[in-house]
Structure formats: structure tokens, C-alpha cells
Amino acid sequence: MEERNLIMVPGPTNVPDRVMRAMMKPMIDHRGSEFRTIYRDVAENLRYLFQTEGDVFILTVSGTGGVECAISNVVNPGDKVIVPVFGLFSERVKEKIIRRGGEAIEISLDWGTAPKAEQIKQTVEKEDGVKAIAVLYNETSTGVTVRDLPEIGKIAKDNDALFIVDAVSILGGDQLPVDKWDVDICVTGSQKCLACPPGLALISVSEKAWETVEKTSRPFYLDLVQMRKFSERHETPFTPAIPLVFALDEALKMIREERLEKRFERHKICGEAFYDAVEALNLMQLPKKEDRSHTVIALKKPPDVNNADVRRIMKERYKVVIAGGAGKLRDEIFRIGSMGIISEAEVIRTVSALEAGLIENGFQLRAGAGIEAARRRFSSGR
């Protein structure tokens, strides 16, 4: 059998065989008892994953659909929502607010930087009647994590605004205690740090958020109130993507077996190993050190190197798939997804393929320097 490609794009990520096999369970009726049993297990494990005692729901949509669910259950025409924009996916959050007729109060930042609590505070104090603060926790297009997230949660709470967090490319791979950090609505996707196939979004809703949601003119398919009603009998309002729910059930069991703290630590050391390799190869990281993500690694493409050609070599000769940039950084950066079943083996294989791709493109580097730096990180981490 041919060796599989190693998928190191920022989602979808590699899926463990155990999770893949779960999809093969025979079809069931989503209104029957078998489904209700799985629903109960999944909901319980989602509460563990989100670290919340609030409500959690499974949506049959991509991560983007999940974020639209959050926005459209809270924002009515004319409502003010503060939204920092610092890359393609935070721009999308803003766009969703606007499509709902909301007033997006944008904090515009350079791509590669992270919004800070102080900026949010100033904006919230300048504006009257802010209904929500919507923050993308991990900007997939630039490899930036918003490390001030807990402080921003406090600001939202103190100003009686809802705190909406898009955590699509980070939940399950880095700290995000939803209740402790005052997050009212949190969204993630199945195909990132959960190491599940794409097609589901997961969402949590706080007690505080329900008051607002109930008063919002909501869409039909993504109506949270309907979801809450059906969840009482452990069902979804509409037919869910059953094989993906089987897969999610298994993926969540694996997360519980590993325990969250260990999983976060594993993602952190793998991310740091990538950054060590990047430095050892004299490559430039896109974000500043304090803003860089443990789950999406963004590095600048050296000037005389062809972005697509480096990736073509990595894929064709080494079966390692990484991504170029997105949006206006399309050609400027490489992005590596370091999520899900990531470990030393995947990091080393990726760095090794990257070195080869760069060398073939005429970039001057000491062969093996990246691998060595990454390996050292894992050895010292023991």
C-alpha cells in the first residue's frame, strides 16, 4: 500500500484510523435510541472539551457556518459589535456581522499582529451600547493567537457585552476554559485540533447569552433555541451528518483519554519545535514571538524561492502537504497546521521535507539544521 500523504495544512488535519473506522458503523435513524445515546456521550465530552457547564450543540456545517450561527443568533440589525480584524478569518467575522445588518466596530490591525486587551477597552469605553465583542482567538491566515483573550473576556463582562469567540483552529490545541474566561458563545470546527474529519461545528452557549438569543430574530437552520429544545430529548432539530457524529464521538473519547492539559502541552512543544526549526534555518516568522500560535505556524517565504514549487516538491517527493498563504499573503508565506495527532514524528518529517523543498529552490541552508533544532526541543522537553 502506498504511504499516505501527511496533511499539515491548517485544517483539515490527519485523522486517526480509530476515528475513521467509527464512520463505518451502520446507518441509524437519528430519531432512535442509538442516536440519543451517542448524543448524550458527545454532549458530555464536549462540555469537558469546552470546559463549560453551559449548553453545547453539534451543527452540521463547517467552522464558518458555526461562526455564522453564533453571530446570527445574537446580532439584530443596528446592533453594535466590536470586532478586531487582523487577517482573513477575522475579516470574515466582521463580514458576517455586516450581513446580519449589525454595526461592526472594527479594530483594524496589520496582518501578523494580535489585538490587545487595551485596544478593546478603549473602543468599548468610547462606544455606547456595545452588544457584543467578537474575537477570533487564532487567526488561521497569519498564525497569530490572541493571548489577551481572558482579559478581553473580563472587559466584555464588565461592560455587559456578550463575548463571542471564534476558536475554530485552536480549541482542543491550546488553553480555552470557556466558563473561566467568560466566553458566552464559543465555536470550533471538527477538522482542526480535534483530529476529526470536516463537516461539523461545535458551539457552546452561556446562560447569559440565552437572554439575548431568545430576543434575536434568528435564522431557521442555525436557530440555537430550536437546538436547545431538541437537545432536551438528546436529538438535533434536523438530520445530522451521522457518520461524522460517530467520528466525533470517537475523537472526543481519545481527547478524554489523553486529558486536555497533556494535549495542550503536546501542541505547545510541537509548535515550539517548528519555530526552533524555522529559526535554525534562518527563516522569518510572520508573527511576533509573543503572538505566535501553537497550532498554525506561519513563516515568510524567502525572496528567491517559489512558494508553490517548494510545496510541490514537499508533496510529490515527500508526501507532506503544507499550505501557502491565504488572501493577500497567498504567495508571501507558508503555513503549517500543527494540530490534532501531531507529535515529534510529524514535526520532523515536515521540517525535513521543507528543508528539501527549499534546497531544491536554491535557498542556502545547512541541511539538517532545522531537523536538529526541532529534535533538541523534544529531547529537552523530556
Place this chain on the structure above:
Amino acid sequence: MEERNLIMVPGPTNVPDRVMRAMMKPMIDHRGSEFRTIYRDVAENLRYLFQTEGDVFILTVSGTGGVECAISNVVNPGDKVIVPVFGLFSERVKEKIIRRGGEAIEISLDWGTAPKAEQIKQTVEKEDGVKAIAVLYNETSTGVTVRDLPEIGKIAKDNDALFIVDAVSILGGDQLPVDKWDVDICVTGSQKCLACPPGLALISVSEKAWETVEKTSRPFYLDLVQMRKFSERHETPFTPAIPLVFALDEALKMIREERLEKRFERHKICGEAFYDAVEALNLMQLPKKEDRSHTVIALKKPPDVNNADVRRIMKERYKVVIAGGAGKLRDEIFRIGSMGIISEAEVIRTVSALEAGLIENGFQLRAGAGIEAARRRFSSGR
């Protein structure tokens, strides 16, 4: 190995092993060449399935989400849409129009009956500036098919209204030549007559519809204009449910191998065999003969029989799962999904289990009468 349950609910339906196995292909990047190849194949086969030369798209949502996509890309606040309501799912179509702020011009009918072209014609002529006529082709809650669909298409065309068809529980199981019948937007789900797992909706859009869609204030995740833009490079705007796209690809190949006409014929004879059995057992069908569906069989529960208990016996002792009613008919009827990989074997097994469930509930019937009637239909059909 334990024998699998035979899933005879009106969706999800049984999935062939060949389609299940397709989900196990290793994960791929949805922005890579492998995905684009599959996208091209799927789009071509969807055009065959819908019998259209218009555009077709794959959505990661349930059928309900697909219908909301159709409505919300066409209806702006205040727009008039004619919608016949004759069961739970046509009620949902109306609800979606209202949630968009549209003016739903309802033609209200008894559950179990079908709207007729003449009723639509009268309504359209009474109202000024009707923007669209939205018809549910097959009412899953009552087993009714709208046989006047082609005439209604002509009425929409003659009155310059868009014709939106919810074909979730019928496309691929009965006649629906989208272009020939003047359907502007047609929606189906993966988990019904296509014999694919749930989680995807499929939608077609006519040239005429695009003019309206472009002028509509559209949602973000379900924006058809974005889908058209990304389809030019054979991609979806957002991460699709990749294993389900693999499954759909395989399911569509099976449909092409069988050919549509043969598939429709197979569904028709299986539906008729069910109705023959129902008559032979002295059970009552919910719809009139001319309105009855080939894909969802609705029969009235005899007065002295316990609905849930009949179904419990069928499932526990015979591993056959059928549905009760939905909405206000919850306890009143049984519903059998006769979709996808249905053949004489599944019909006989279902009728046999139903006979047993009824006998155990004290209902007087000549054992084997239903089976015999169904068998005869298949023999005479040869």
C-alpha cells in the same frame, strides 16, 4: 457478525457498502488537486441527476439547510412567495420565508392532500408581483407527491416568478427533469434517494435565478454567489465534509451505472408493492391514490394498535426500522421510506415485519397476505 438493522425510515436510508467504504479514503486538503478532480466529477454527475445544464453546488448542511439556502438567496424582506402548506415539511418552507422577512402567501391544505396547479394559478393571478413559487415536491410527513409539478413550473414561468422546488425526499427516486420542468432552484439531501449518508445538500440554480440571487441580500455561509465563484476553480468556499463528498461521488457513480430511468422504475414498483400490501392487509393509506408517493409510504395506524409498540416489535425482533408520524400525525400513521437501495428483498422483509408487529398487537389480518400481494407486484412487473 450481527445482522444490521434495515433502515426503512424516510431518511436516512441504507447506504451501500461501496459508498460507506468511500468515506475511508485518507484525508485530503480541500484546496488541493485531488479535491478539484472529485469536485469536477461530482458536479458533472449532479447535472445528470438533476437533468440540468444549470449550475449545481454541494453544501455541507442537511436538507433543511439546503432549502434555507434556496429561500435566503432569493427572498428579501417584503417579497411575496406563494407556498402550499400540506404537511410538516411544507410548513417549514413557509417558516423559512417568514424568517427572511418575506410575505408567505400560503395555500393551506389538509395533511394528506396535494396542491393542484389550478390552485396555484388562481393565487398567482390574484396577487401582484409574486417573486417566487416555492413547492415541496414530496411531503415526507404525509407520503404525498405533487404530481402537478410540471404544470406549476409553467405557471411560474408564465408569471415571471421563480420556481423553487424542495425535492429532499424524492430527487433520484422519481421523475424530476429540472430544466424541462422549469425549476429555477432545486434542492435535495444526500441521505434519501441517493443512498448516501446524511450531511450534504445539493442544489441547482438556473440562469434565470441568478439575476435575482445577485440582487438579494444573502447570508454568508449559504451565499450562492460565493459558491459560483469558487466553483470556477472546482472548490467550495468553505471546508466541505470531505468524507461525505467521497461518499457522494461513489453514490452518484452508482446512479449513473444504473441510469435514472431504471432507478425511477425501481422506486415506482417498490412503492406500488408496498401499497398493494397495505391494501391486502386492509390498512388505509393516508393520501389519495393519485397523490401517493413512490418514496415515502404513509399508512394509517389501525385504531386498536399501539404505534410505538408495533415499531418496537419490528425493530427488536425483525431488525426493521420504520417511522411513526411527524408533527400532528405523530401517533396516527406509520411511514416507510422506500428510497435508495430499495428492492423486492427490502420490501418483503419490511412487510413481513409489519405483519408480525400488527398481529402481536391483536390486529386481525391473514398472515402472509401483505407479503403475497407485494410479491405478485414484482412478479407481474417482470
